[in-house]
Amino acid sequence: MNEKQLLERITVNPKIFKGKPIIRGRRLAVEHILGMLAAGDTPETILAGYPWLELEDIQACLLYAYKLVSHELGQKTQETIGLSPQLTT
Numbered sequence: 201m202n203e204k205q206l207l208e209r210i211t212v213n214p215k216i217f218k219g220k221p222i223i224r225g226r227r228l229a230v231e232h233i234l235g236m237l238a239a240g241d242t243p244e245t246i247l248a249g250y251p252w253l254e255l256e257d258i259q260a261c262l263l264y265a266y267k268l269v270s271h272e273l274g275q276k277t278q279e280t281i282g283l284s285p286q287l288t289t
Contacts, residue, residue: 201256207267209260221264223257233261 211225221230228250236246243258 201259203263206256206260206263209257210264223253223261226252228253230261230264233258234265237262 209224210221210230211223212219212221213225216222216225216227217229222228223230223233233246237243237258243255246258247253247255
């Protein structure tokens with residue numbers, strides 16, 4: 201799966217978590233997965249807790265975070281996925 205396909209798994213819906221990035225339109229925020237990984241949970245543990253989640257979803261969260269902190273998500277891309285400028289500063 202290429203980067204574009206992975207990033208397409210990350211969506212934004214203003215009605216879910218006030219527009220925070222989520223995974224495939226579900227009520228699971230990217231930040232939650234990143235927090236679990238940061239706390240030491242393994243991908244296997246996370247997948248066991250969310251039966252619908254796929255390894256590619258976790259990879260998508262990591263790629264999304266990488267792109268965001270490395271400023272590779274340009275303003276146009278951020279607007280496309282629904283991030284307001286104030287969330288990215």
